[in-house]
Amino acid sequence: MTEHDDLFDRLWTGAAPMEEWTRTVSGGAIKPVADGVVAIHTGYFFGNAAAIRTNVGLVLVDSGSRETASQTLAALRRWDDSPVHTVIYTHGHIDHSWGARLLDQEADARSTARPRIIAHRNVLYRFERYDATHGLNSLVMGRQFNQPGYVFPDGHRRPDEVYDDQLALTIGGVRIELAHGRGETDDATFVWLPEQRVLVSGDFVIWAFPNAGNPRKVQRFAPDWAATLRRMQTLNAEVLIPGHGPAVSGEARVSQILADGAQVLESLTRQTLERLNAGLSLNEILHSVAAPANLLAKPYLLPKYDDPEFVVRNIWHLFAGWFDGNPAGLKPAPTAELASELAALAGGADRLAQRAASLAAEGRIRLAAHLAELAGSAAPHDRAIQTTRSKVYEKCGSTETSLIGKAIYAVFQREAETLAAS
Ligand SMILES: [Zn+2]
Structure with a gap:
């Protein structure tokens, strides 16, 4: 050999x-x-x-x-x-x-x-x-x-x-x-x-x-x-x-790598379509569809470049267009206006940022990202808030497996760091 x-x-x-x-x-x-x-x-x-x-x-x-x-x-x-x-x-x-x-x-x-x-x-x-x-x-x-x-x-x-x-x-x-x-x-x-x-x-x-x-x-x-x-x-x-x-090389290995790739895509497509047909929203679908763990573990199917969750979104978009089922998003308010409104209700943008930091510390990074982004939109020139925002995206990137996901978090981490330093 x-x-x-x-x-x-x-x-x-x-x-x-x-x-x-x-x-x-x-x-x-x-x-x-x-x-x-x-x-x-x-x-x-x-x-x-x-x-x-x-x-x-x-x-x-x-x-x-x-x-x-x-x-x-x-x-x-x-x-x-x-x-x-x-x-x-x-x-x-x-x-x-x-x-x-x-x-x-x-x-x-x-x-x-x-x-x-x-x-x-x-x-x-x-x-x-x-x-x-x-x-x-x-x-x-x-x-x-x-x-x-x-x-x-x-x-x-x-x-x-x-x-x-x-x-x-x-x-x-x-x-x-x-x-x-x-x-x-x-x-x-x-x-x-x-x-x-x-x-x-x-x-x-x-x-x-x-x-x-x-x-x-x-x-x-x-x-x-x-x-x-x-x-x-x-x-x-x-x-x-x-x-x-x-x-x-080898017919059996070739057949296996082709079949496993097909199977994981067939599974995501089937699961997404079942839920689309049942009337679920995109958010509900993202949180209920999963790629089969045995296939995701194959060395040639590791989610190190793209992410199965992104693929589910793309299957939604292929069959169902851009509206995600959330009526507030059909004709959304400007992001900064919504963020200011919520910051005022919370008692200030810094309250949103503080909560984002504690959620991130607990590992609840998806929620932390929402709150950090709202805080940053409500007070884009607040250095402390931008520092929190950058730390939240750093944490998001560190737990992300896909290269694309990591890179996008890194871009916004850097943007927040720049705003924090300006
Ligand atoms: Zn290529």
Whole structure:
């Protein structure tokens, strides 16, 4: 058994953290998975790529993140120096599509043809949306990854060819089948190599709880995501190259990671729909739906990036729109007015803040956050109140498991600290 296989076994059982795998691939690593097929890794948070040798050049599935695409390309070139004939985007997210511009630059420098880029039709609409919402995306991504000053890329490399439901290609003698499904995005493609029995899933598999609830992103599609994982299961793939994390080898393991991902999304969808149909409010649903604990404990379904509670919200939104069932929220008063009114009733904004601090000390952080926020809205320039507010969000972040949740709390903790110091 190779060292790498040993690490994989420990990742699979949860004995090794994903950071250990990231260390082994950082700088760019090639992992052969079948004859003429490799996975290219640069670390957990950076999208994987896959490369396929053909008689007319290389086919790439995805092209790497802005941060590491040059490593992706360098690793590819250590393996094979042939021209890149075709690039398939599994979806238009920048951690998968950004690197295409490097491939264009390389082709120009070598005076060879630029690669043909193929994607689902909705990638075109995504890039139009990115152009229309550049400021929003910079803000949202900066908050999601807790990177103040983050600037979202522009000049997205558009696909040259798009398809709708499925597309079967033969490129340089290699059969390559593309199929569309909705999941994290509406523009997703999974790629199947029937001769090698290799499945390239894109972000349908990410070695973490499915990112189907992201608070500030456009609609995600948990039920469709589950259905697409079930379709992938019917392929009986021998190897799965996921969007993030190590490749999975062996039919049984591939089937299990697909089935477990489907099952947890099916469960959340079923529970949410039952309650929607029974007329419960969003708040009641959030506090009564839970992901099955045995699935949440799987090393490849840990809620370390997204949070199942956010996914429940997104399922609500998919079926039921934005109104959460609380009539006071249908046409709300300005937040500062409501906060001032409640602060006056409580005997002052500082009373709200004091109660927030004691609730936080008792571990009742959800209630503490409500009161701290009301206190801060009623008296935004009160330094003591802002200090309490920052401590409450620090506590919220320390008990949060998801990267997105932690980052959002950290942003508001920092905002309160700045106000407290001003
Ligand atoms: Zn990704």
